[in-house]
Amino acid sequence: MEVSDCYVSAPGKAILHGEHAVVHGKVALAVSLNLRTYLRLKATTTGRVCVNLPNIDTFLSWHVSELRHIIPHSYGKHEEVKRLDAELVRRLREFIGVTNGNLDTCNMAILSFLYIYLSLFGSGELPSLTVSVWSELPTGAGLGSSAAYSVCLAAALLCASGAIPTPLKEWDHTARWCQEDLELINSWAFQGEMIIHGNPSGVDNAVGTWGGMLRFLAGKIIPLSRVPLLRILLTNTKVPRSTKVLVARVKDKINKFPAIMTPVLDSVDAISCTCEKVLSEMTSEPITGEHYNILEELIDINQHHLNVMGVGHSALDTLCRVTMARGLHSKLTGAGGGGCGITLLRPETDSSVVQTTVQDLKDCGFDCWETSIGGPGVQQHSPLSVKEEVLEILNHY
Amino acid sequence: MEVSDCYVSAPGKAILHGEHAVVHGKVALAVSLNLRTYLRLKATTTGRVCVNLPNIDTFLSWHVSELRHIIPHSYGKHEEVKRLDAELVRRLREFIGVTNGNLDTCNMAILSFLYIYLSLFGSGELPSLTVSVWSELPTGAGLGSSAAYSVCLAAALLCASGAIPTPLKEWDHTARWCQEDLELINSWAFQGEMIIHGNPSGVDNAVGTWGGMLRFLAGKIIPLSRVPLLRILLTNTKVPRSTKVLVARVKDKINKFPAIMTPVLDSVDAISCTCEKVLSEMTSEPITGEHYNILEELIDINQHHLNVMGVGHSALDTLCRVTMARGLHSKLTGAGGGGCGITLLRPETDSSVVQTTVQDLKDCGFDCWETSIGGPGVQQHSPLSVKEEVLEILNHY
Numbered sequence: 101m102e103v104s105d106c107y108v109s110a111p112g113k114a115i116l117h118g119e120h121a122v123v124h125g126k127v128a129l130a131v132s133l134n135l136r137t138y139l140r141l142k143a144t145t146t147g148r149v150c151v152n153l154p155n156i157d158t159f160l161s162w163h164v165s166e167l168r169h170i171i172p173h174s175y176g177k178h179e180e181v182k183r184l185d186a187e188l189v190r191r192l193r194e195f196i197g198v199t200n201g202n203l204d205t206c207n208m209a210i211l212s213f214l215y216i217y218l219s220l221f222g223s224g225e226l227p228s229l230t231v232s233v234w235s236e237l238p239t240g241a242g243l244g245s246s247a248a249y250s251v252c253l254a255a256a257l258l259c260a261s262g263a264i265p266t267p268l269k270e271w272d273h274t275a276r277w278c279q280e281d282l283e284l285i286n287s288w289a290f291q292g293e294m295i296i297h298g299n300p301s302g303v304d305n306a307v308g309t310w311g312g313m314l315r316f317l318a319g320k321i322i323p324l325s326r327v328p329l330l331r332i333l334l335t336n337t338k339v340p341r342s343t344k345v346l347v348a349r350v351k352d353k354i355n356k357f358p359a360i361m362t363p364v365l366d367s368v369d370a371i372s373c374t375c376e377k378v379l380s381e382m383t384s385e386p387i388t389g390e391h392y393n394i395l396e397e398l399i400d401i402n403q404h405h406l407n408v409m410g411v412g413h414s415a416l417d418t419l420c421r422v423t424m425a426r427g428l429h430s431k432l433t434g435a436g437g438g439g440c441g442i443t444l445l446r447p448e449t450d451s452s453v454v455q456t457t458v459q460d461l462k463d464c465g466f467d468c469w470e471t472s473i474g475g476p477g478v479q480q481h482s483p484l485s486v487k488e489e490v491l492e493i494l495n496h497y
Numbered sequence: 498m499e500v501s502d503c504y505v506s507a508p509g510k511a512i513l514h515g516e517h518a519v520v521h522g523k524v525a526l527a528v529s530l531n532l533r534t535y536l537r538l539k540a541t542t543t544g545r546v547c548v549n550l551p552n553i554d555t556f557l558s559w560h561v562s563e564l565r566h567i568i569p570h571s572y573g574k575h576e577e578v579k580r581l582d583a584e585l586v587r588r589l590r591e592f593i594g595v596t597n598g599n600l601d602t603c604n605m606a607i608l609s610f611l612y613i614y615l616s617l618f619g620s621g622e623l624p625s626l627t628v629s630v631w632s633e634l635p636t637g638a639g640l641g642s643s644a645a646y647s648v649c650l651a652a653a654l655l656c657a658s659g660a661i662p663t664p665l666k667e668w669d670h671t672a673r674w675c676q677e678d679l680e681l682i683n684s685w686a687f688q689g690e691m692i693i694h695g696n697p698s699g700v701d702n703a704v705g706t707w708g709g710m711l712r713f714l715a716g717k718i719i720p721l722s723r724v725p726l727l728r729i730l731l732t733n734t735k736v737p738r739s740t741k742v743l744v745a746r747v748k749d750k751i752n753k754f755p756a757i758m759t760p761v762l763d764s765v766d767a768i769s770c771t772c773e774k775v776l777s778e779m780t781s782e783p784i785t786g787e788h789y790n791i792l793e794e795l796i797d798i799n800q801h802h803l804n805v806m807g808v809g810h811s812a813l814d815t816l817c818r819v820t821m822a823r824g825l826h827s828k829l830t831g832a833g834g835g836g837c838g839i840t841l842l843r844p845e846t847d848s849s850v851v852q853t854t855v856q857d858l859k860d861c862g863f864d865c866w867e868t869s870i871g872g873p874g875v876q877q878h879s880p881l882s883v884k885e886e887v888l889e890i891l892n893h894y
Contacts (some may be wrong), residue, residue, distance in 0.1 A: 359767035360798060363760035370756035401757060404801040421814070 103143045103227045103260035106268075107481040107494070109136040110251035112237040113307040114334070114433045114442055114473055117372040117402050118316070120350045120409055125318055125367040129376060130303050131327070131473040132311040133243055133334060137235035138486060139252035140259055140494040143227070150230040151213055152497040155239065158206045159497075167214070170195050171222045184294050186391075205239060208444040209249065212292040216253050219291070220261040224367060227260065234493045238336050238467065240436030243321070247304030250292030251478045254285045266480055273485035276476060279376040282309050285478060311477030315376065324376065326383040327474045330395075331445035333423070333458065335430070336467040337415035339438025346437045350409045361409070368405050369397050379474075391495030392446045399444060403431035411436030418464055419443070426457045442473070500624045500657035504878040504891070506533040509634040510641030510704040511731070511830045511839055511870055514799055515713070517747045517806055518765040522715055523615035526769050528724070528870040529699050529708040530731060534632040534645035535883060537891040538653040540624070547627040549894040550612055552636065554601045556894075561623040564611070567592050568619045581691050585612060590874075604635060606646065609689040613650050616688070617658040624657065631890045635733050635864065639740065639831030644701030647689030648875050651682045656877075663877055670882035673873060679706050682875060708874030712773060721773065724871045725781040727792075728842035730820070732827070733864040735814035736835025743834045747806045761802050768795050768802075768833050774787045776871075789843045793826040796841055800828035808833030815861055816840070823854045839870070878886065 111132040118128025144150070146402060150161035170191050192214050193199050213231065221227060233252065237245040255277070258264045264284060267275035278284065289305040298437045306314055306321050313327040354361040375398050382391050403420060404474050406412060419441045423430045430443040454470055461468040483491060505867070508529040515525025517597060521632040541547070547558035567588050589611050590596050595604050608630065618624060630649065632788045634642040655661045661681060674682065686702040703711055703718050710724040751758040772795050779788050803809060813829045817848035822825045829841040842851060851867055880888060 125682050256760075306743070357767070357771065357794075357798075360764050360771060360795075363764040365758050367760040370754070374754065374757060397754075398757075401754075404805045408798050408801045417818070444804070 103141070103229055104105065104266065105140070105142050106141050106256055106259055106266055106339075107138065107483060107486055108252050108255045108259075108478060109138045109481060109486075110248040110255070110308040110478040111136050111311055111475055112248050113304050114332075114440070116313070116369060116433070116442075116473065117375050117398065119432075119434055119436065120406065121365045121368040121372075122316055122348065122410060123350070124354065124365050125348055126365050127376075128303075128316045129372050130307050130316055131313045132307050132313075132475050132477060133237075133467060134190055134475040135236040135243065135334065136145065137233060137237060137245065137248035138481075138490050138494060139249075140230075140232045142230045142232075142255040143260075144230050145228060148230050149217065149228065150497070151210060151227070152230070152232040153206070153209055154493060155233070156205050156209065156471050160210060162215040164228060165387040167218065167226055168353070170214075171218055175176050184215075184291060188218065192218075200477050205340045206208055208246070208296045210266075212246075212250055212295045213253055215295055216250075216257050216288055216292055220263065220288075229260065230497060231256065232494045232497045234490050236469075236490075238299075239334050241440050243307060244304035246296045247289060247293055247300075247308045250289040250296070251285060251305055252306035254288035255478050255480070258285060258288060268480045268482060273482050274476075274479045276479050282477070285309050289386060302373055307477070309477045312474055313376075313379065315372075324380070327379045328387065329472050329474045331447070331470070331472050332451070333428075333430075333443035333445065333454070333461070334469045334471050335412070335419050335441045335443065337419065337438050337441065338465070338467060339413055339415045341413075341435060341437035343435040346411050346435045347408050349437075350411060353410050363417050364405050364408050368402060371402050371405075374398060387447070389446075392444070395444055399429045399431045399442075406432055406436055409436075413438045415464075415466075419461065419473055419490065422460050422464060423457060426460070428453075428457060445470075500538070500626055501663065502537070502539050503653055503656055503663055504537050504880060504883055505649050505652045505875060506535045506536065506883075507645040507652070507705040507875040508708055508872055509645050510701050511729075512760075513710070513830070513839075513870065514769040514795065515765060516753055516829075516831055516833065517744065517803065517808060518762045519713055520744055520747070520768075521751065521762050523745070523762055524769040524773075525700075525713045526772060527704050527711045527713055529710075529872050529874060530634075530640055531869045531872040532633040532640065532731065532866060534630060534634060534642065534649050535878075535887050535891060536646075536649035536653050537627075537629045538657055539627045539629075540657075541627050542625060544625050546614065546623070546625065547894070548607065549627070549629040550603070550606055551890060551893075552632050553602050553606065555606065557607060561625060564615065566621055567611075568615055574828060581612075581688060582616065585615065586692065589615075605643070605693045607692070609643075609647055609692045610650055613647075613654050613685055613689055616731035617654050617660065617685075617703050620741065626657065627629050627894060629891045629894045631887050633866075638733055638837050640731075640843050641701035641705060643693045643703045644690055644697075647693070647740070648685040648702055648705035650689055651685035652875050652877070654683060655682060665877045665879060669879060671672075671873075671876045671878050673876050679874070682706050699715040702849075704874070706874050709871055710773075714762065720808065721777070724776045725779040725784065726865070726869050726871045728844070728869050730825075730827075730840040730842065730851070730858070731830075731866045731868050732816055732838045732840065732858050734810070734835050734838065735862070735864060736767055736812045737830060738810075738836055740832040742803060743808050743832045744836075747808060750807050758806070761805050765799060765802050771795060784805060784844070786843075789841070792841055796826045796828045796839075803829055803833055806833075810835045812861075812863070813838055815864070816858065819857050819861060820854060823850055825850075827855060831841070842867075863869065 122128035286309040293300040519525035683706040690697040
């Protein structure tokens with residue numbers, strides 16, 4: 101079986117409002133973060149399957165005959181994509197030599213790739229191909245880097261298997277799939293996420309697939325039809341934290357001071373709903389400065405609430421103070437206690453202000469990117485539409 | 498008529514929790530601030546009434562015959578102390594030459610003194626006396642300095658008139674009045690406050706009179722029986738602000754984001770109630786570190802909420818950050834937008850830490866005092882129980 105080459109990319113994810121509150125039944129807004137993961141799938145005639153993940157120094161290859169042995173004998177085409185094939189996972193773990201214990205990033209990425217590859221191609225001839233991935237996203241920072249990877253894998257391998265078409269027309273730079281194909285990509289990406297995270301919420305792969313903004317409430321994920329693209333700074337304080345510990349801390353505080361904390365969660369819920377309303381207005385009426393004023397006020401209020409929940413950190417206070425000195429508003433995104441923060445940029449924010457602020461933040465020891473939220477989900481690229489430096493990396497292998 | 502000498506003092510006031518929320522029907526906790534105003538009343542035989550207010554460079558005296566002319570002819574003893582005698586106020590304003598327009602601090606202080614003096618003595622012989630006042634409180638900082646002054650005036654002049662006894666026994670250093678006498682002092686102090694503020698809430702004079710802590714809800718003032726004495730730092734950022742503007746700002750924000758702001762007010766209400774409960778426990782059971790932990794957490798949460806209401810200020814952020822660097826917790830007190838903040842000191846907080854912190858705050862350009870909250874209200878002093886530096890000032894005139 102021969103497959104055709106393709107380039108795909110998928111965005112990361114940021115929580116705009118509602119982190120932590122979502123654990124307690126409140127609305128959260130997840131948005132696509134335009135730091136993207138790029139994947140190149142190249143057909144080869146070597147009879148080998150190669151995976152190159154330069155971000156995590158992982159370069160592996162196997163002969164298709166090795167991989168063929170992993171598959172159980174009576175193997176039909178996988179149509180059920182709601183649950184993991186536990187037997188296949190067991191065989192894969194055995195194959196890569198991690199039968200017990202936790203997996204590191206490298207093993208999880210490989211396991212996830214092989215699972216989707218063998219599930220999609222296992223019933224027929226295994227194609228010879230090379231997959232190279234490069235991500236702009238920092239890993240383990242709560243920005244959905246594993247989901248962006250899984251979404252790219254799912255999209256590229258589904259195309260290669262013929263399960264979905266390659267949407268790119270000759271004259272296109274980028275193209276997206278129809279709703280039905282996106283559903284299929286999302287469900288396979290979720291399988292990848294299950295391998296990597298065990299029990300993922302499904303938000304990250306949904307954002308990677310659909311892009312834009314999602315409303316997340318009590319386990320239900322609702323993609324929002326239209327949202328404006330917002331310029332932001334994404335700052336990684338690089339302060340390590342444990343999401344589990346932070347979630348437990350918030351829960352303890354609610355138990356300790358229910359009458360004080362419950363209204364705070366209600367207020368966060370109202371912030372998410374107000375934000376959703378304002379963003380929706382921004383797509384249906386002329387965008388005004390007042391829209392941005394409100395978005396800034398919501399960011400400030402939520403950041404205070406997150407401090408009340410006990411998930412702030414002095415590095416995040418520094419982020420807020422440094423950006424406020426330039427008239428810009430920031431909040432933590434995700435688990436808090438360090439980690440990442442977002443800073444809203446207004447349309448009129450001068451690029452010199454942006455550059456100075458980025459430098460200020462780098463001087464604090466933070467990583468900082470100028471990017472945007474609300475952009476497109478997974479897409480196919482013509483080679484010309486991939487940034488040169490990314491193309492160079494992907495074509496190096 | 499000859500009166501006997503006495504020294505009295507009254508404390509200032511700080512809002513522990515509930516500032517701004519109280520305007521919207523929530524509980525506020527007002528506490529006595531042990532920066533005190535001291536008053537010496539000295540009987541003289543000069544036939545003159547002298548008032549010395551060195552804090553505001555005001556030194557005035559009148560012959561009793563001048564003052565006699567201010568009083569309407571048919572003047573009975575004042576028993577009704579609920580409302581101001583508008584005719585007397587009119588005549589007094591004419592006497593000191595401020596018939597229209599706003600009064601400055603000096604004129605308000607004089608008007609307030611003469612009003613109480615003439616109301617209490619006007620029906621009989623006007624005594625010849627000298628009143629000297631010295632306050633540790635900054636004026637116009639929302640710390641109840643005018644109320645402390647009015648409470649001292651009321652207590653000393655009521656004693657001088659014989660309306661209440663001087664409670665000090667020969668062997669006492671300090672003494673307080675019985676409940677009924679305190680009621681009378683408070684009601685005359687309220688008259689003084691009405692002259693100075695127009696439409697005072699009555700909280701400041703109640704705190705100056707009863708000391709300790711008061712619960713203030715929907716215009717009702719309830720003194721709390723027992724509260725512990727808490728060591729604090731009182732910091733004046735000296736950033737000028739308008740209470741009226743700040744109150745309007747909070748109201749606007751509630752109107753703009755009702756669903757977001759209403760829960761915040763509810764949370765503040767719960768903070769006041771929780772704080773009241775903890776303080777009450779601290780008087781009925783052994784005080785533990787956990788009591789202080791909770792008081793600190795409540796301070797932090799409320800400070801975030803006040804920032805959400807829009808009444809924070811970068812100088813207050815600095816106060817919080819500088820004290821947090823020493824492990825101490827701070828919040829603004831009163832109107833915010835600058836003004837004053839309080840920092841809780843734990844019993845085990847070392848005096849070297851306190852001194853270093855005070856120096857840090859002074860280095861920021863702030864005024865800073867180590868004092869306490871929850872101490873006694875108005876009291877009479879033996880000269881020996883007045884701090885030497887204060888005694889020196891009071892006896893200078």
